[in-house]
Amino acid sequence: MTGEPHILLVDDERDIRDPLAAYLGRNGVRVTKAENAATARQLLAAYGIDLVLLDIMMPGEDGLSLAGFIRATSKVPVILLTAKAEETDRIVGLELGADDYVVKPFSPRELLARIKAVLRRSGGTAEVRAPDADGYGFGDWVLKTGERELVGTDGVSVPLSTGEYNLLLAFVTHPKRVLTRDQLLDLSQGRELAAFERSIDNHISRLRRKIEADPSDPKLIKTVWGGGYTLAAEVRRL
Amino acid sequence: MRRFLPKSLIAQMALLIGLALLAAQLVNFALILNEREKLSLAQNQGPAITRFASVAQDVSDAPAEFKDAVLRDSSRRGARFAVEPAPAVGAGEEREPRAEAQLTRALAEAGVAASEVRATFRTEAREPRPGTERAGRERRGDAHMIVLSARMGEVWLNGRMPTPRGDPWLAGRLGAATLILYVIVLGMTLLVAMRLARPLRDLTRAAEAFRGRSLAPEVEPRGPADLRRAIDAFNAMNRRVTALLDEKDRMLGAIGHDLRTPLASLRIRAENLEPESERQRMVATIEDMTVMLEDILVLARSGRAREEARAVDLGALAETVADEFHDLGQDVTVESGERVVAEVQPVLLRRALRNLIDNAVKYGGSARVRVAAAKGQTTISVADTGPGLSEDELQRVLEPFYRVEESRNRDTGGSGLGLAIARAIAESHGGSLTLANGGPGLVATLTLPGNGAH
Numbered sequence: 001m002t003g004e005p006h007i008l009l010v011d012d013e014r015d016i017r018d019p020l021a022a023y024l025g026r027n028g029v030r031v032t033k034a035e036n037a038a039t040a041r042q043l044l045a046a047y048g049i050d051l052v053l054l055d056i057m058m059p060g061e062d063g064l065s066l067a068g069f070i071r072a073t074s075k076v077p078v079i080l081l082t083a084k085a086e087e088t089d090r091i092v093g094l095e096l097g098a099d100d101y102v103v104k105p106f107s108p109r110e111l112l113a114r115i116k117a118v119l120r121r122s123g124g125t126a127e128v129r130a131p132d133a134d135g136y137g138f139g140d141w142v143l144k145t146g147e148r149e150l151v152g153t154d155g156v157s158v159p160l161s162t163g164e165y166n167l168l169l170a171f172v173t174h175p176k177r178v179l180t181r182d183q184l185l186d187l188s189q190g191r192e193l194a195a196f197e198r199s200i201d202n203h204i205s206r207l208r209r210k211i212e213a214d215p216s217d218p219k220l221i222k223t224v225w226g227g228g229y230t231l232a233a234e235v236r237r238l
Numbered sequence: 239m240r241r242f243l244p245k246s247l248i249a250q251m252a253l254l255i256g257l258a259l260l261a262a263q264l265v266n267f268a269l270i271l272n273e274r275e276k277l278s279l280a281q282n283q284g285p286a287i288t289r290f291a292s293v294a295q296d297v298s299d300a301p302a303e304f305k306d307a308v309l310r311d312s313s314r315r316g317a318r319f320a321v322e323p324a325p326a327v328g329a330g331e332e333r334e335p336r337a338e339a340q341l342t343r344a345l346a347e348a349g350v351a352a353s354e355v356r357a358t359f360r361t362e363a364r365e366p367r368p369g370t371e372r373a374g375r376e377r378r379g380d381a382h383m384i385v386l387s388a389r390m391g392e393v394w395l396n397g398r399m400p401t402p403r404g405d406p407w408l409a410g411r412l413g414a415a416t417l418i419l420y421v422i423v424l425g426m427t428l429l430v431a432m433r434l435a436r437p438l439r440d441l442t443r444a445a446e447a448f449r450g451r452s453l454a455p456e457v458e459p460r461g462p463a464d465l466r467r468a469i470d471a472f473n474a475m476n477r478r479v480t481a482l483l484d485e486k487d488r489m490l491g492a493i494g495h496d497l498r499t500p501l502a503s504l505r506i507r508a509e510n511l512e513p514e515s516e517r518q519r520m521v522a523t524i525e526d527m528t529v530m531l532e533d534i535l536v537l538a539r540s541g542r543a544r545e546e547a548r549a550v551d552l553g554a555l556a557e558t559v560a561d562e563f564h565d566l567g568q569d570v571t572v573e574s575g576e577r578v579v580a581e582v583q584p585v586l587l588r589r590a591l592r593n594l595i596d597n598a599v600k601y602g603g604s605a606r607v608r609v610a611a612a613k614g615q616t617t618i619s620v621a622d623t624g625p626g627l628s629e630d631e632l633q634r635v636l637e638p639f640y641r642v643e644e645s646r647n648r649d650t651g652g653s654g655l656g657l658a659i660a661r662a663i664a665e666s667h668g669g670s671l672t673l674a675n676g677g678p679g680l681v682a683t684l685t686l687p688g689n690g691a692h
Contacts, residue, residue, distance in 0.1 A: 015499060015503035016503050023506055083494065083498045083502075105501040157548050157551065158551045206561055
């Protein structure tokens with residue numbers, strides 16, 4: 001990545017496309033606009049695009065389908081712009097390999113921050129793994145990636161915040177490895193801006209309250225002196 | 239009284255048919271018993287009475303010196319006849335009017351004048367019959383005798399004759415027949431009632447389970463034809479309602495999309511607005527509109543849950559929502575006792591709880607969340623330490639778009655839909671939302687049916 005990152009903005013609404021492109025342009029991002037999926041495919045092939053901003057609801061081929069195509073053919077990160085705040089759409093979008101999403105109407109500043117976070121991750125060292133299994137079993141728990149929920153062996157679902165889910169996903173995809181606070185931040189942030197604002201330690205203690213039999217004597221997520229945290233349990237991919 | 243009557247179709251039918259059968263059988267029983275007794279009299283006592291009448295005729299026709307011989311001669315086969323000054327049937331004995339009537343008729347036919355007749359049954363110790371004694375073969379038991387007396391002038395002709403017992407099992411046999419009839423008819427009735435009740439129960443269950451989702455299960459049409467038609471009509475209505483609701487959802491989705499796009503456009507453009515104070519106010523307005531739009535869409539869609547219900551740890555759910563408020567620096571605590579698990583739609587329930595805590599924090603300054611299970615119910619209560627509400631307001635705050643008067647200004651924000659949404663979500667779970675003044679502040683309680691502590 002040299003100089004300005006090059007972003008492809010795909011949205012059928014001119015009222016969004018033009019002001020958003022102008023805003024991003026003023027903030028050090030080179031923006032190419034596309035009004036539908038077909039144009040976007042051509043532009044993707046023609047330019048070295050660093051990131052795609054993609055509206056989900058478009059006439060013709062929709063954003064989710066294009067996101068699937070991009071993920072299947074390249075490593076270009078995708079941020080979804082969605083007008084639906086419904087949980088199911090978020091999950092489907094992330095399952096298709098989108099790196100993040102924002103719900104309309106969004107704050108342009110927040111979007112810019114996320115764009116930078118995603119670019120930093122994709123160009124940087126932290127290795128983000130999309131979930132490569134339907135679920136991960138550890139201890140008495142199963143973390144289901146489809147439903148994004150944690151279920152006990154007794155079948156009872158334990159609600160997690162998005163931050164807690166992302167943190168746990170980072171642990172189960174890197175089992176038995178010591179993860180520093182910075183690595184955990186990199187691995188779990190991005191998808192939810194709030195994660196920036198909370199400390200990792202805080203999240204860990206909340207997670208322990210939910211999954212450890214005795215939160216004061218954790219057996220699953222262990223603290224490593226001076227290093228960070230590690231998931232001590234054996235992880236089974238399901 | 240009314241509450242002791244059975245309510246279900248099957249029980250009512252069984253009770254009614256049972257009562258009708260009982261009445262019919264009692265009448266039938268009485269008639270048959272009467273008829274059988276007459277028949278029994280004719281068959282069993284008829285010969286004895288005729289014999290008595292012919293003996294009476296012989297005795298009255300015979301010359302005085304032969305009367306004793308006639309009587310002796312007649313006293314055969316266990317029968318004994320005698321002319322005595324007093325009747326053999328005492329005044330205190332239970333008499334048989336029917337036998338007496340028949341005897342009077344028989345005597346009249348034989349041309350014997352008897353001014354009074356008496357008849358009774360008596361059980362006497364059996365005597366060896368004269369002339370038919372068989373050594374060592376004493377018959378055991380008692381003999382059933384008919385005792386007849388007829389007044390002939392100054393004396394009584396008394397006769398004692400063995401007679402077959404009336405059928406002692408008659409009542410039992412009739413009772414058994416009645417019982418068998420009862421069982422058969424009642425069994426058939428129950429079978430028919432069950433054939434009716436099962437499809438009706440299916441129909442009730444389907445109506446109760448109806449959530450307006452496209453996957454509304456069809457009720458299998460069975461039972462009698464008119465019931466099948468009702469079930470078919472119910473299924474068709476189900477499909478129409480579901481189609482209408484689907485159409486409503488599509489429309490709401492389109493409205494939501496069409497309103498969000500200009501809002502999003504405004505939100506982006508607002509970023510360039512100067513001065514800063516004006517920009518912030520505009521952003522706040524756009525965000526309010528967004529929240530309101532979102533709330534209206536949620537309320538309009540409530541009861542049309544797409545989310546599957548599953549067993550959820552409600553304590554952890556409450557903690558997760560409370561943590562969102564902690565992160566904003568709000569005073570929200572969760573009292574968790576033992577683990578409470580219930581079948582819920584976690585995303586919806588989180589929204590309901592979030593709305594309640596949001597209200598408590600806004601109007602009461604803080605929120606105490608309690609999750610408890612008792613008597614097959616699960617409750618999540620949110621208490622604040624604010625001023626509470628007047629009785630009048632307690633009712634009205636649950637109405638959509640109602641806001642407590644002093645909060646009409648936009649400072650406290652909100653669409654006025656928070657509690658209405660929480661209530662709709664509670665109701666879509668088959669539960670309820672209640673508000674009450676408790677101690678100092680307001681207590682909002684979500685009650686969910688079923689389940690309990692694990």
